[in-house]
Amino acid sequence: MATDQPERVQEPVLAPGHTFASVTDKISALVLERPYNWRWFAGFTIGFVLVMMLLTAITYLLLKGVGIWGINIPVGWGFAIVNFVWWIGIGHAGTLISAILLLLKQEWRTSINRFAEAMTLFAVACAGMFPLLHMGRPWFFYWLAPYPNTMALWPQWRSPLVWDVFAVSTYATVSLLFWFVGLIPDLATLRDRARHPFARIVYGILAMGWRGSAVHWHRYRTAYLLLAGLATPLVVSVHTVVSFDFTIGIVPGWHSTIFPPYFVAGAIYSGFAMVLTLAIPLRKAFKLEDMITMHHLENMAKVLLATGLIVTYGYVMETFTSWYSASTFEEFMINNRMFGPYAHTYWMLILCNCVTVQILWSSRARSSVPVLFVVSIIVNIGMWLERYVIVITSLHRDFVPAAWGMYHGTFWDYATYFGSIGLFMALLFLFIRFLPVISITEMRELVAETQEREEAREAMTQGTAP
Amino acid sequence: MSQIFHPSMNTISRVSIFGALFFVLGTLGIVYGIFGSPYVTQVHVVRDQPVPFSHEHHVSALGLDCRYCHTSVENSSFAGIPPTETCMTCHSQIWTESPMLEPVRASLRNNEPIRWNRVHDLPDYVFFNHGIHINKGIGCTSCHGRVDKMPLMWKNEPLTMEWCLSCHRAPEKHIRPREDVFVMDWAPPAGKDQIALGKELLKQYDIPVHRLTDCYTCHR
Numbered sequence: 001m002a003t004d005q006p007e008r009v010q011e012p013v014l015a016p017g018h019t020f021a022s023v024t025d026k027i028s029a030l031v032l033e034r035p036y037n038w039r040w041f042a043g044f045t046i047g048f049v050l051v052m053m054l055l056t057a058i059t060y061l062l063l064k065g066v067g068i069w070g071i072n073i074p075v076g077w078g079f080a081i082v083n084f085v086w087w088i089g090i091g092h093a094g095t096l097i098s099a100i101l102l103l104l105k106q107e108w109r110t111s112i113n114r115f116a117e118a119m120t121l122f123a124v125a126c127a128g129m130f131p132l133l134h135m136g137r138p139w140f141f142y143w144l145a146p147y148p149n150t151m152a153l154w155p156q157w158r159s160p161l162v163w164d165v166f167a168v169s170t171y172a173t174v175s176l177l178f179w180f181v182g183l184i185p186d187l188a189t190l191r192d193r194a195r196h197p198f199a200r201i202v203y204g205i206l207a208m209g210w211r212g213s214a215v216h217w218h219r220y221r222t223a224y225l226l227l228a229g230l231a232t233p234l235v236v237s238v239h240t241v242v243s244f245d246f247t248i249g250i251v252p253g254w255h256s257t258i259f260p261p262y263f264v265a266g267a268i269y270s271g272f273a274m275v276l277t278l279a280i281p282l283r284k285a286f287k288l289e290d291m292i293t294m295h296h297l298e299n300m301a302k303v304l305l306a307t308g309l310i311v312t313y314g315y316v317m318e319t320f321t322s323w324y325s326a327s328t329f330e331e332f333m334i335n336n337r338m339f340g341p342y343a344h345t346y347w348m349l350i351l352c353n354c355v356t357v358q359i360l361w362s363s364r365a366r367s368s369v370p371v372l373f374v375v376s377i378i379v380n381i382g383m384w385l386e387r388y389v390i391v392i393t394s395l396h397r398d399f400v401p402a403a404w405g406m407y408h409g410t411f412w413d414y415a416t417y418f419g420s421i422g423l424f425m426a427l428l429f430l431f432i433r434f435l436p437v438i439s440i441t442e443m444r445e446l447v448a449e450t451q452e453r454e455e456a457r458e459a460m461t462q463g464t465a466p
Numbered sequence: 467m468s469q470i471f472h473p474s475m476n477t478i479s480r481v482s483i484f485g486a487l488f489f490v491l492g493t494l495g496i497v498y499g500i501f502g503s504p505y506v507t508q509v510h511v512v513r514d515q516p517v518p519f520s521h522e523h524h525v526s527a528l529g530l531d532c533r534y535c536h537t538s539v540e541n542s543s544f545a546g547i548p549p550t551e552t553c554m555t556c557h558s559q560i561w562t563e564s565p566m567l568e569p570v571r572a573s574l575r576n577n578e579p580i581r582w583n584r585v586h587d588l589p590d591y592v593f594f595n596h597g598i599h600i601n602k603g604i605g606c607t608s609c610h611g612r613v614d615k616m617p618l619m620w621k622n623e624p625l626t627m628e629w630c631l632s633c634h635r636a637p638e639k640h641i642r643p644r645e646d647v648f649v650m651d652w653a654p655p656a657g658k659d660q661i662a663l664g665k666e667l668l669k670q671y672d673i674p675v676h677r678l679t680d681c682y683t684c685h686r
Contacts, residue, residue, distance in 0.1 A: 148498050152628035191470070204470045209479070 013108045014446050015290030016454075023291075023443040027436045028193050030286055039285050044429040050422020057415040058133065066136050068412045075395045075407035080134035081245075082387040083417050086270065087127030087424075088168065088242055089263075089383060092235060093271025094120025095175055098182070099231035102224075107449070108299050110442040111291045115282065115431070116275050117179040122427040123274070124172045126420040131164070133416070160244035167241035171234050178227045184210050185220065185441040239267040246390065252333035253394030256321065262314030266383060269307035269353075272300050273379035278428070280373045282437065291438055294367055301366040304379065308357035311386075315354065329399060341406060342393045349389055352382025507624035513583045516569045518618060525614040525650065532606055532613075532648050543595040547582060550574045585619050586610070593686050602671050603641045605652055608633070614650045634678040638664025644671075 061068060071078040094116040101109035132138045144165045146154045155162040188210035191203035210216060243263035246254035276297065283292040322330040337346050356378045359365045366372070397404045409417075431437070504511055524530045533539060535548035550573040561567055573580045586609075588594050599609075606613065611622025623629055633640050641664045646652045654660045668675060677683060 147494065150498075150501050150624070150626035150628045152626075152631045200470050205479075209476065 012450070013110065013293060013295050014443070014450055015293060016450070018290065018443075018447055018450070020444050020447055023447055024189060024193075024440050026291075027438050027440045027443065028189055030432070031190060031434060031436055032194055032199070037285075040429060040433065044426060044433075047422045047425030047427075047429055050419050051426050053415050054419025054423055057412050057419055060412065061133060061416070062138070066134065068410065070408050070410045070413055072405070072407075074398060074403050074405045075392055077134075077391050077395065078407060079409050079413040079417055080130040082384065082391050083420060084127050084130040084134075085242055085263075085387045085391075086384045087123045087130070087420065089239065089267035089270040089387075090274045090380075091120040091123035091127060091171075091175075091271065092239060092264075092267035093275045094118070094123075095171070095178070095231045095235050096268055096271065097275070098178060099228040100235060102228045103232060107446065108296055110446050111288075111293075111438050112275060112279060112296055112300075113442070114179075114182065114435075114439045115278065115428075115437045116271075117175065117182070118431045118435070118437075119274060119278060119428065120175050120271075121172070121179060122424050122431075124168065124175065125427070126424050128168060128172065129420065129423075130416075131161075160241065160248045163241050164245055167234075167238045171238045174227065174231050174234055178224075178231055181220070181223050181227060182439060182441075183435065184208060185212065186436045186439060188212065189440050190436065235268075236264055239263045246394075251394050251398060252322075252327070252329040253337070253390065256318065258314055258317050258321070262311065262317075265307045265310035265314065266386065269304065269311055270380060270383035272303045272307065273376040273383070276300050276304070276372055276376035277380060280369055280376075282432070286432075286437070288438065291443065297369065297372055298363075298366045301360050301372055301375075304375070305357055305360040308353065308360075308379070312354040315350065332397075333394065336397050337389060337393045340393065340397065342389065342396075345385055346389050346393070349382055349385040352378050353386060356382070502624065502626075507621070507626065509621050509624050512618045512620050513585050515583055515619070516580055518566060520617045521613045521619060522615055522617045539596045540600050541597050543593075543597065545596045550580060585621055586625065588625060592684050594684070600647050601644065602673055603644045603647060603667055604633075604637075605640075605642050605647050605649065607650060607652070608640045612650060630684065631679060634683070637673060637675060637678065638668055640664070641667045641671075641673075643667065 069078055069080070071080075094113075097109050097116045098113045102113075132141045135141065143153075144155055144162065155165075184207060187203050187207040191200055191207045194200045194203055240260040240263065243259035247256060247259045249255060279292055279297070279300075283289050319334050322334040325331075337343070356375055359371065359375065365375075392407050396407055500506060525532075535552055536545040537548070539545035550570060553567075553570050554574055557567055557570060562571075569580060572578075609623055609625075613619075638661055642652055642654075654663050
């Protein structure tokens with residue numbers, strides 16, 4: 001096979017010709033040399049307008065209560081929980097790329113880890129908002145924390161919702177620390193290169209006195225690896241705990257042991273889809289094709305395909321188990337999902353998550369940027385539909401037919417959802433504007449490694465030529 | 467390139483990072499302290515009343531029983547605030563000219579109840595019932611303190627949920643024989659330990675301790 005296609009060499013992770021200086025110049029210039037262009041402005045404006053809509057929706061919610069949403073008995077968990085799980089899932093790619101791929105020494109992670117981590121943080125921020133808004137009285141959110149109070153009450157430790165609070169907040173904290181520690185040497189670079197005194201002071205404070213001494217590098221490396229080690233189990237644990245929100249409840253369609261692994265795979269699936277959705281326009285807009293190369297996109301496409309297959313396996317097993325259980329309610333649940341009033345949502349989900357992704361078996365599709373972009377968007381939609389199907393179709397027809405009902409999102413549900421996408425966009429555009437989107441430090445390391453490899457190859461060809 | 471920061475910034479930044487921890491913990495501590503202080507709970511703070519009624523005088527000196535005025539305490543959720551007529555059972559005969567008692571006479575004259583300022587006020591979402599507490603052997607003084615020693619009325623306990631639960635979680639520490647509920651200076655009989663007596667009474671009065679901390683015991 002390989003001999004038939006000699007032209008298909010693995011693309012490099014960094015285009016040839018880059019030096020330490022060129023890498024530093026190029027990435028820091030994105031922040032410091034004011035790359036104001038209409039694209040950035042247009043993107044940020046859309047995000048900002050949607051944030052305003054989100055604020056309106058939240059204000060109205062605080063005034064009126066959760067009754068403005070479509071939720072009611074029997075469907076008490078609507079868009080808020082769907083969006084929460086969706087955003088948390090998206091937030092998984094960052095840590096996976098940063099921590100696990102770092103420990104596995106996958107050097108192709110280098111140019112995408114920074115913005116994947118930023119994406120994680122913003123996605124977790126969007127996710128964290130929804131359960132709080134869903135509480136009805138969000139101003140009492142601190143009751144979720146075990147703090148000394150005159151009610152002598154602690155959180156209900158037997159509830160998975162409380163485990164969730166701790167899983168998500170731990171994840172947010174570790175992700176933030178990981179991101180920030182990784183940023184420190186780059187912030188020092190920006191501090192040293194910035195010309196505006198205000199920028200120098202701000203970057204200077206954030207750089208925490210980094211001077212690049214050997215001791216600094218030694219500690220930085222240790223801290224970074226330790227944080228990677230801490231973050232690794234979190235990639236698996238967070239979505240496992242999120243799936244407990246469902247599996248601990250004895251509702252057909254929720255009460256299933258396959259949920260934790262299938263949720264984790266789904267999270268990585270949607271996370272990588274989102275990284276692709278963001279990376280493709282980003283490398284185009286800022287001409288970063290030589291740093292985020294086709295090698296990156298292809299690898300991400302492979303991860304997408306692999307996790308997509310695991311998710312498909314999850315759907316198949318869910319169907320099989322409900323038949324194999326011989327439980328009337330389980331059987332009814334899957335029947336209702338496939339042929340009930342929400343059948344169109346279910347089949348859309350199968351189309352988006354299981355069928356479309358099969359195109360990535362073809363290496364031509366994997367190396368086509370437009371195809372990857374479209375597939376990544378479809379997967380994002382599919383993963384949202386998956387959560388919609390899990391939350392709504394499991395609840396809307398449970399054990400007693402007299403208690404059945406239908407659920408539809410209202411205007412305010414959609415406003416909050418699209419508003420959260422706007423918040424995500426706005427934060428991302430601000431990040432692109434004020435921080436280096438690619439890790440300068442790690443790119444310099446990559447330059448060093450690439451140069452060494454070149455030299456080794458040259459030495460080898462010279463040795464064998466005569 | 468010139469230095470951006472003065473060398474003293476090294477010290478300032480270390481102190482501020484280290485100090486942030488104490489700042490957060492200190493803030494939490496202060497907030498908790500304020501919420502437990504008399505400023506919020508009003509414990510031992512005398513409330514102004516239209517008539518400076520002295521429980522000390524009426525209970526210790528004259529020996530009135532609690533139920534003479536708080537008539538419904540044994541069989542209702544509300545202990546009952548006496549109508550003006552109850553005051554007049556005595557004050558139509560004694561202290562009839564006292565300027566302090568003018569609001570009482572005015573109340574009777576105009577057929578308008580006296581507007582007392584409530585001292586023990588639980589939130590509306592707490593379904594407190596006096597009757598059950600009295601009938602299961604919780605003495606007046608357990609919650610209201612030594613009313614017979616209060617010249618003017620104040621709250622003796624914070625009435626926070628924490629305080630309610632301290633007894634609901636371990637009622638044996640406070641329970642007493644039913645017939646001694648209205649005794650002001652009650653103490654366990656000589657040779658009897660409160661805990662041993664309490665456990666005995668819990669059994670005798672059939673009190674389901676494990677249910678006393680269910681949410682719906684107090685919130686419905």
